[in-house]
Amino acid sequence: MKLNRQIENPAAWMETTIKTFINSSPENSLKNKGNDRVWADPLVGFSSGNNPLYQEFKEHIGPFYWTPLEIFTKTFPRLKVRPHELTVISWVLPHIETTKSDNRKQTVYPAERWVRARMFGEEVNEKLRSHVVATLQEAGYEAVAPMLSPFFERKTSERYGFASTWSERHATYASGLGTFGLCDGLITPRGKAMRCGSVVARIKIPPTKRPYNDHHAYCLFFTKGLCGECIPRCPVWAITEAGHDKVKCGNYLRSVVVDYAKSHFGLEGEAYGCGLCQTGVPCESKIPTEYDLK
Ligand code: SF4
Ligand code: SF4
Numbered sequence: 675m676k677l678n679r680q681i682e683n684p685a686a687w688m689e690t691t692i693k694t695f696i697n698s699s700p701e702n703s704l705k706n707k708g709n710d711r712v713w714a715d716p717l718v719g720f721s722s723g724n725n726p727l728y729q730e731f732k733e734h735i736g737p738f739y740w741t742p743l744e745i746f747t748k749t750f751p752r753l754k755v756r757p758h759e760l761t762v763i764s765w766v767l768p769h770i771e772t773t774k775s776d777n778r779k780q781t782v783y784p785a786e787r788w789v790r791a792r793m794f795g796e797e798v799n800e801k802l803r804s805h806v807v808a809t810l811q812e813a814g815y816e817a818v819a820p821m822l823s824p825f826f827e828r829k830t831s832e833r834y835g836f837a838s839t840w841s842e843r844h845a846t847y848a849s850g851l852g853t854f855g856l857c858d859g860l861i862t863p864r865g866k867a868m869r870c871g872s873v874v875a876r877i878k879i880p881p882t883k884r885p886y887n888d889h890h891a892y893c894l895f896f897t898k899g900l901c902g903e904c905i906p907r908c909p910v911w912a913i914t915e916a917g918h919d920k921v922k923c924g925n926y927l928r929s930v931v932v933d934y935a936k937s938h939f940g941l942e943g944e945a946y947g948c949g950l951c952q953t954g955v956p957c958e959s960k961i962p963t964e965y966d967l968k
Contacts, residue, residue, distance in 0.1 A: 678814035684879045689718040691809050692765050692802065701798050704773075704790040712795035713767040717864055719849035719882035723760025723874070727848040731841070736831045740820060740839050742874045748825050749818040753876070761879040763806060764842075764849035764872045767799060768864040768959075777867075778954040782909045784946065788953075789935045792946045799871050806873045817875035836920045845872040850882035853892045857904040857951040858918040861892040865959035867952045892961045900964060904951040913951055 681687050696702055696716050704710045721727070723742040732739045740748075743757045769791060776785035784792075803819035810817035820826060820840035831837035843860045846852055851870070852862035859866040890896035895915075905913045912922035931948050935941045956962035 678877075681813065681877075684877055685720060688720075688763050688806070688879065691806060692716055692718050692763075695802050695805050696767065696798075699798070699801075701801050703794065703798075704787060705794050706787070706790060710772065710787075711770060712773075712791050712798055714770050714864070716768070717766040717851055717862060719764050719766075719846070719851040720879045721762045721764070721845070721849040722758060722881050723762065724757035725762075725848050725881065727844075728762075731844050731848075735834060735837050735841070735844075736829065738827070738829045738839055739831075739837070739841075745818060745820045745823060745825070745840065746816075746874050746876070749823060750816050750876075753816065755876055759876055759878065760874055761877050761881075762845050762849060762872055762874050763879070764846045764851060764870060765802070766846060766851050766860075766862045766864060766868050766870050767795070767802075768862075769867045774867050774953050774958060777949050777952075778958075780948075780950060780953075783934050783938075784931060784948045784950070786939045788949045789931075789939055789941055789946050792949070793941055793943050795869060799869055803871050803873060807875075810873070810875050810877065815875050815877045817873050817877075819871070819873045821871070834920075836924065840872075842870045842872055846870040847889060848884075850884040853886050854889050855893040855904065855957055856895045856902065856915075856917060857908075857913045858920075859904075859952055859957075861957045861961060863961055865961075866955070866957045867949070867959060892957065894956065894962055894964065894967070898964065901956060901962070901967060903955045903968065904957075907950045907954055909948070909950060 702711045728741040742760045773787040777788040807817045827839050829837045852860040855861045894901035910926040912919045931946050956966035
């Protein structure tokens with residue numbers, strides 16, 4: 675049996691692992707002429723495998739949705755583990771300013787940098803997930819990235835439509851790094867123009883304090899009845915006061931944006947976010963206040 679290397683401060687160790695990868699890896703590139711980076715300095719947070727929010731997500735989303743214990747025991751069926759022995763390690767990768775400012779100017783289609791960030795940035799995010807898992811395993815801590823698991827599946831939730839067995843945004847919410855906005859995006863201290871990721875590991879790390887009790891705490895529409903600036907940003911009216919219509923949004927991205935990216939930028943992928951609702955809004959780069967409204 676491989677022994678765990680004793681880590682004095684596992685939170686600092688994981689934070690350094692994630693930040694160093696993003697801040698120094700040549701993989702963090704838009705692969706454009708200037709070889710500009712995709713992601714700015716990440717945020718890192720932690721939640722316990724026995725956080726009751728994970729069971730609540732399952733009850734809301736559907737029985738197919740994994741708790742941390744479920745994906746861990748699927749991956750390591752011979753290990754006897756209890757939920758409190760697990761930690762979900764989560765991160766937020768904020769877009770750099772030039773990507774956001776290019777997309778802010780758009781009204782129908784995404785800017786090239788945004789498309790590149792969705793495509794090449796998610797490749798970086800995948801490599802980061804693998805890197806975090808490998809770093810933990812090398813030190814003797816079993817770990818799995820749910821999004822990279824062969825068991826990961828897209829599903830349909832009776833309540834929410836398009837869903838899957840694991841949600842990075844929900845893990846990030848449980849790990850104290852943000853709350854949901856009207857458009858379904860997660861508003862973090864670095865804003866909503868970001869992507870996130872997570873790994874479940876058998877390691878004890880003190881959970882990050884969640885500075886909120888409500889899952890909409892950072893959205894001005896829900897807390898103060900103000901804003902709604904993401905509504906007119908959407909070119910296909912997939913956002914209304916009732917929330918985000920995933921079907922309308924998905925149809926636009928798959929039927930229009932994919933072709934646009936190919937014909938205008940020569941980039942071929944299966945799906946791109948247009949990100950207009952994530953940019954040019956008060957919650958783009960920060961937790962918004964009423965003073966940020968137009
Ligand atoms: S733009 Fe306004 S209404 Fe939309 S998610 Fe952000 S804070 Fe909420
Ligand atoms: S990603 Fe684009 S299409 Fe989808 S809701 Fe946001 S603005 Fe609308």
